[in-house]
Amino acid sequence: MRKLTRYSPPAIKTLDDRGFTISTSPYMLAKRSVFMKRFDKFITTMSTEDIKSSLEDLNTWAKIDSVVKIPNASSMLKITFLDVHMAARALSDGLAIYYFINPRQIEPERFNHITPCWTCYSYNHSTTDCHVKNKICSTCGSEGHDLRSCTTTSAPTCINCK
Structure with missing residues (x-):
């Protein structure tokens, strides 16, 4: 289920106000998600909320829906953006979080139907x-x-x- 944020389009807020449940297809969630890997393990000692706020502060164009730490992978995070274009920008330009994360360290999430x-x-x-x-x-x-x-x-x- 999609959670509403201050960046949600007005139509989604209107539907939510009228009691409709808004959900996003797995395909579209995958298009909005990237995996950040091979970075300093210090970052994974932070809480997911701190990682999210740091990413949004240092990358002013990025609005993040969620950050997930991948179990058994100490230097891998799944980042889901609010928009497909933000994920594409992270893939092409990289991300800043205490230091620059090269685009080669970021992979798109793959959806297999x-x-x-x-x-x-x-x-x-x-x-x-x-x-x-x-x-x-x-x-x-x-x-x-x-x-x-x-x-x-x-x-x-x-x-x-x-």
């Missing part, structure tokens, strides 16, 4: 190209029935890895 088959739940083809004759239950993994008619009381089973 995955379309599952809703007949057999495999990920290498679509429903129209499915070779399975009978529907497979998404709960127990058995052929011949679907989720609505499943009588299994055991824990759900992954269809792909069992």
Whole structure:
């Protein structure tokens, strides 16, 4: 769900005032996000709010939605900007945070659209190209029935890895 900020367009604020839930597609979130990597570990000792305010103070064009520290990667951050153009500028010009982060240290987030088959739940083809004759239950993994008619009381089973 998109959180409103003082930089949100007026139309979004109007919709929010009228009770509509505003959400952003995963594709657009990826377009607004970059990964900053290979920087001084001192930066990751700071809180995400301090990192965000430092980035916005030193890069006056940048308005940041969120900063996420990547677990098990001590020198990597995911930065989501409020606008696609800000992410593009970070990729081309770099960022300042106590020192200059070179554009080579910044990568775009990649979005991989995955379309599952809703007949057999495999990920290498679509429903129209499915070779399975009978529907497979998404709960127990058995052929011949679907989720609505499943009588299994055991824990759900992954269809792909069992």
